[in-house]
Amino acid sequence: xxxxxxxxxxxxxxxxxxxxxxxxxxxxxxxxxxxxxxxxxxxxxxxxxxxxxxxxxxxxxxxxxxxxxxxxxxxxxxxxxxxxxxxxxxxxxxxxxxxxxxxxxxxxxxxxxxxxxxxxxxxxxxxxxxxxxxxxxxxxxxxxxxxxxxxxxxxxxxxxxxxxxxxxxxxxxxxxxxxxxxxxxxxxxxxxxxxxxxxxxxxxxxxxxxxxxxxxxxxxxxxxxxxxxxxxxxxxxxxxxxxxxxxxxxxxxxxxxxxxxxxxxxxxxxxxxxxxxxxx
Amino acid sequence: xxxxxxxxxxxxxxxxxxxxxxxxxxxxxxxxxxxxxxxxxxxxxxxxxxxxxxxxxxxxxxxxxxxxxxxxxxxxxxxxxxxxxxxxxxxxxxxxxxxxxxxxxxxxxxxxxxxxxxxxxxxxxxxxxxxxxxxxxxxxxxxxxxxxxxxxxxxxxxxxxxxxxxxxxxxxxxxxxxxxxxxxxxxxxxxxxxxxxxxxxxxxxxxxxxxxxxxxxxxxxxxxxxxxxxxxxxxxxxxxxxxxxxxxxxxxxxxxxxxxxxxxxxxxxxxxxxxxxxxxxxxxxxxxxxxxxxxxxxxxxxxxxx
Numbered sequence: 001x002x003x004x005x006x007x008x009x010x011x012x013x014x015x016x017x018x019x020x021x022x023x024x025x026x027x028x029x030x031x032x033x034x035x036x037x038x039x040x041x042x043x044x045x046x047x048x049x050x051x052x053x054x055x056x057x058x059x060x061x062x063x064x065x066x067x068x069x070x071x072x073x074x075x076x077x078x079x080x081x082x083x084x085x086x087x088x089x090x091x092x093x094x095x096x097x098x099x100x101x102x103x104x105x106x107x108x109x110x111x112x113x114x115x116x117x118x119x120x121x122x123x124x125x126x127x128x129x130x131x132x133x134x135x136x137x138x139x140x141x142x143x144x145x146x147x148x149x150x151x152x153x154x155x156x157x158x159x160x161x162x163x164x165x166x167x168x169x170x171x172x173x174x175x176x177x178x179x180x181x182x183x184x185x186x187x188x189x190x191x192x193x194x195x196x197x198x199x200x201x202x203x204x205x206x207x208x209x210x211x212x213x214x215x216x217x218x219x220x221x222x223x224x225x226x227x228x229x230x231x232x233x234x235x236x237x238x239x240x241x242x243x244x245x246x247x248x249x250x251x252x253x254x255x256x257x258x259x260x261x262x263x264x265x266x267x268x269x270x271x272x273x274x275x276x277x278x279x280x
Numbered sequence: 281x282x283x284x285x286x287x288x289x290x291x292x293x294x295x296x297x298x299x300x301x302x303x304x305x306x307x308x309x310x311x312x313x314x315x316x317x318x319x320x321x322x323x324x325x326x327x328x329x330x331x332x333x334x335x336x337x338x339x340x341x342x343x344x345x346x347x348x349x350x351x352x353x354x355x356x357x358x359x360x361x362x363x364x365x366x367x368x369x370x371x372x373x374x375x376x377x378x379x380x381x382x383x384x385x386x387x388x389x390x391x392x393x394x395x396x397x398x399x400x401x402x403x404x405x406x407x408x409x410x411x412x413x414x415x416x417x418x419x420x421x422x423x424x425x426x427x428x429x430x431x432x433x434x435x436x437x438x439x440x441x442x443x444x445x446x447x448x449x450x451x452x453x454x455x456x457x458x459x460x461x462x463x464x465x466x467x468x469x470x471x472x473x474x475x476x477x478x479x480x481x482x483x484x485x486x487x488x489x490x491x492x493x494x495x496x497x498x499x500x501x502x503x504x505x506x507x508x509x510x511x512x513x514x515x516x517x518x519x520x521x522x523x524x525x526x527x528x529x530x531x532x533x534x535x536x537x538x539x540x541x542x543x544x545x546x547x548x549x550x551x552x553x554x555x556x557x558x559x560x561x562x563x564x565x566x567x568x569x570x571x572x573x574x575x576x577x578x579x580x581x582x583x584x585x586x
Contacts, residue, residue, distance in 0.1 A: 068480055088486040098479040103581040104499050115494065116483050147581050 008121075013080045015169045015201035016042040016065055022090035023060055023227075033226035034060045038074070040220060040229065042201050044168065049212035049219045057227025058205045059173055064095055078169065090118065092169040093162030097177045099154035101146040107157050108133065108142040114164045117238045132160040135194060152183035159191070163198065170195075170202045176211070178246050180193065185248075188214055195236060209264070213256035214248060221263040231263040298534030312568050341480035347549045355549035355558070369550065373536065373557035380532040381561055383448050384520040387455025387566070388513050394456065395512070402473040403497070404489065413468075420461050424519065428526035429453050451523040451532070458519035459512040466508025470501025475502045507568060513565040521558055532580075533557050 002274045021036040035057040044049045050058035063069045067083040078086035086092060089227050108129050109116075115125045133139045136156040146154055155175060162170060176184045188211060195202060206212050212219045216235050223230040235256050247253055322341045328340035329345075339345050348354075356373070359366035367375075399414065402409040431453055436447040474496050482492045524534025537554040544551045573580070 066484055068483065087484060090486060094481070094484050096477055096481075098477055100475070100481055102478070102496070102499070104502075113495070114485050117482075117487050117491060145578070145581055201304040224426075 001139075012202075013044070014041050014077075015046065015079060016040070016064070017075075017077045018061070019075050019077075021061075021064065021071045022078060023064065023069070024072045024241070025058070035064075035071075036226040036228050038227075038229060040232075042169075042203060045201050046201050047202045047204065047217045048216055049197060049206055049216040050222060051206055051209065051212045051219055052222030052230070052264070053207070053224055055227070056222040058207075058222050058223040060227065061222075062171050062173055062203055062205050066092065071089060079174050088127040090114070091163050091167060092171050094171045095155075095158045095162045095164065095173070095175045098173040099146070099151075099158040101154055101157055101161075103146050106143050106145055107149070108137060110146065110157055111160045111164060112144050113161060118165070128164065130165055130210050135163070135197070136160045136190070150183075152179050152187060155179060155187065157195070163194065163200075166198065169202055170200050170204075172202065173205045174207070175204075177206075184211070192214065208250075209257055210253075213253060213260055219256075219263075221260060233259050233263050297422045298586075306468060315391045318346070318349055320353075344545065344548050346505055347552065351549045352552040352556075355547075356553055360550075369553045372551045373533065374535040375553065376531065376536050377557045377561045378557075379519050380517070380524065380534065381564065383451050383524075383532065384455050384513075384516040384561075384565060386452040387457075387514040387520060388459050390452065390456035391459025391516060392463055393459075393504055394469055394508070395460040395508075396467050397466040399427035399461070399467035399471055400493075402468050409468070416461060416464055421459070422460070423550070424454065424522050425526050428523050432527045447529045448532075450527050451520055454523035454527075455516040455519035461517040462515065463505075466504045466511075467501055470504030472503060474500045499579050502576050504572045506576070506580070509572065510566045510569040514562050517558070517562045517565045521561075533561065 018038050018040040021032075021038040025034055026033045039060060040048075040061075046257055050061060052058050060069065064071050065078060066089040067076075067084060076083040080093050081089065081091070090131045102108075102113065105113065108126075111132050112125045117127060120128070128144070130139070133142055136159060138153060138160070141149065141153065146157070149157070153180075157223065162172075176187050179187060191202075192215060192248060202215075204212070204215060213235060219233045219235060221230045221233060222228065233256070236252060307399040321338070325338060327341055329336045329340040343351075356370040357368050360369050360372045398412060401410055428450070432447070432450040435447075435453070438445040471493075478496055478500075478571045479492065482496055483540065487495075520532070521534040521537070523529070524532040525538055529535060534553050537551075540547075540551045540554055
């Protein structure tokens, strides 16, 4: 745990395996069924998005994988270990909707925080931080403070931080949700490039259909009350890192969007011309 | 000691030197306005003050009751007594003020340690917060004058080997009793201030309470702690002066406040020397925290979300 793994020594088992998971929350007004009979497997290196309307439990599912909450029934394994063991072994990196940077630390110190907490030597740390800042294109901002950065830059710092310990799994809870559309598209393309470079599996929570389609190998469509998996839609997009942006204009992309939309609207064909209308 | 006083000192000071000068100017102007009001009332007010239904609502304006402001200032540079070897008043007041400042500083430091430890316990265990916080608030309602002599008499019974309880220690204990309160409350607020996202982040890093405390909670508490420390410093000075008076300790400013006030019938301006001294003392104590704030200025940054 104190050492940075040089290469992914974990056995190439599935990154995430969720089996028959239920999750209920006890609230004042009684029990709330957040998730019911969830089965999901994410292979190593695979990009899986969780999409669905508010209250469908997509964030809860991600939190179970991160061991920030525990399932009421069923099992969650990460690289063949319990979620709790995987958390303690630092098998995943995590990014939230808010960057969550520590305001009193410089960009470099924020990115290096997990390394510092786990006792990496300062020379190893600064080398890794330089590498990560280069990866997210913020090398010139290493000594700035978070309040001196734009929202998009803060989020890039958070992503660099989540990658600090070379995790084989990235958990992202609407990381681009608070960004404007243009920054968002650029960040998506950057994320794809970073994933291709690191080979990490990703569990990505979003409620944007184009975002899910553009990024994912598979899109998990969830529905609310109680939260459950409606359908898993495989994406058949051919990815070419050189021309990642061009994908947004392709036929296959629009087909993917349609497929996910239909799944979201519980399988009923979506009438054309009613784009953007949500009938929850 | 309201919640507003403990609100985080989050505004960053980006004062140009000119603006700094203007602020000092306003401070000086305030003093001049008070002095002018004093002299104006002294000039216009009736010699016997204003009495309504047998109660005097405004003071007499005689030189005995209200000396001229310039007399008060001039008196500072005259010798304390008629004796040829006597120090000027300002020096006597300054020496006494330094004694009190030293005792107040000890009380402040003790107050910081106790206040911070209490905050840590209350942060760590919710139950401790419910159990302790009401008592901490209640502790401040005990009249200081009432229990200062008790502290002194308890202290005088303490004698461990070569260690003997000194009078100034009683004063420091009482000063710390006033100082710990804002620090305990402010530190608790600060330690509890990190967002859920930050505490969860620490959890995903698999680190425990101790490392979370060092890397997250203590740095995050700085904006809350600084105003609390400033209040604590001012409280420690008040506590020390009051404790000096009520325990009868020699050498501090509390003692000469009483002593010179007793001589006011013969030398009315003299009593104002220690009053000015104690004001400067409080300002110096609170101001020293500002230096601490300048050193810790990076911890006063706040997160700005996009």
